[in-house]
Amino acid sequence: MKALVYHGPGKMALQNQPMPKITAATDALVKIRKTTICGTDLHILKGDVPTCKPGTILGHEGVGVVEKVGDGVTAFKVGDRVIVSCISACGVCEYCRRNMYSHCKTGGWILGNEIDGTQAEYVRIPHADTSLYAIPAGTDEEALVMLSDILPTGFECGVLNGKVQPGSSVAIVGAGPVGLAALLTAQFYSTSQLIMIDLDENRLAVARRLGATHTVNSSDGKAVEKVKQLTGGRGVDAAIEAVGIPATFGLCQEIVAAGGTIANIGVHGKKVDLHLETLWSHNISITTRLVDAATTSLLLKVVQSKKIDPIALVTHHFSLDNIMEAYEIFTHAAKNEALKVILTP
DSSP: OEEEEEOSTTOEEEEEOOOOOOOSTTOEEEEEEEEEOOHHHHHHHHTOOTTSOTTOBOOOOEEEEEEEEOTTOOSOOTTOEEEEOSSBOOSSSTTGGGTOGGGOTTOBSOBTTTBOOSSBSEEEESSGGGTEEEOOTTOOHHHHHTTTTHHHHIIIIIIITTTOOTTOEEEEEOOSHHHHHHHHHHGGGOOSEEEEEESOHHHHHHHHHTTOSEEEEGGGSOHHHHHHHHTTTSOEEEEEEOSOSHHHHHHHHHHEEEEEEEEEOSOOSSOOOOOHHHHTTSOOEEEOOOOOOTTHHHHHHHHHTTSSOGGGGEEEEEEGGGHHHHHHHHHTHHHHTOSEEEEEO
């Protein structure tokens, strides 16, 4: 089969790989119909994720059709259309019983990281019964690719960890796909202000279309001043970091209000400074999280009801044969006005 293989920092290649095989009774083999590229894949290519070893097939998102199941799989059968969760969960270990599926002792974020992933024609899914979701009839498969990772990530790591409540003021730093997913799902809570901050005017325009009450272009270095003006000088109740660099985490520290929460989503490859000299007395909380995908079923119902439409995040389409071009487009997303790219084997 064709697959995109990681060969160390800055190196990858589309090449022929052996077909995956069922290796445990709880495995399923899924034929990929749609997959995508995540910002986390770019972090892997930068060398920020040392758990991903050279020779690994990248990708942790997608939808497909069950090709084969192990003897222990009871929830799915050959021919079922499924969403592949970015998190594999056994469902029975200590962490899974605490709904911390990302820390599953035999799963977690392993696809496209510790084991071969979804940027391929076929993928092996461990713990299939608790790591796949059935696709309802008549649902747009491209929209459901967003349920593999970015919608639950934006919701869980940003909105829920940010303690967003009705009437909250919220600033999301980073209008990329995950930041926009946080924007979509924050609207479940009737916030008073939804402020999107980014350097790219095109992405800010998308944010306005998707429900941002205010947008702030931070390229002039005055983002803090603008947010304070919008909030009567107090800052925001929830500052959601959706980039993963020191500057954006620093910005969140400057705009969070007393009693507020900084919710980190971004994957950080470098150390950041924590300014306790100014925050020690401010009653703030700082939360971190790897998505658990515990809300995928809930979000699937919301998408089915058309309360949100994640297809709005899709900007480009490629065949798997053109995945190198897709990476080039996605790597230079601002230049190419790219959000999520859909890849079809």
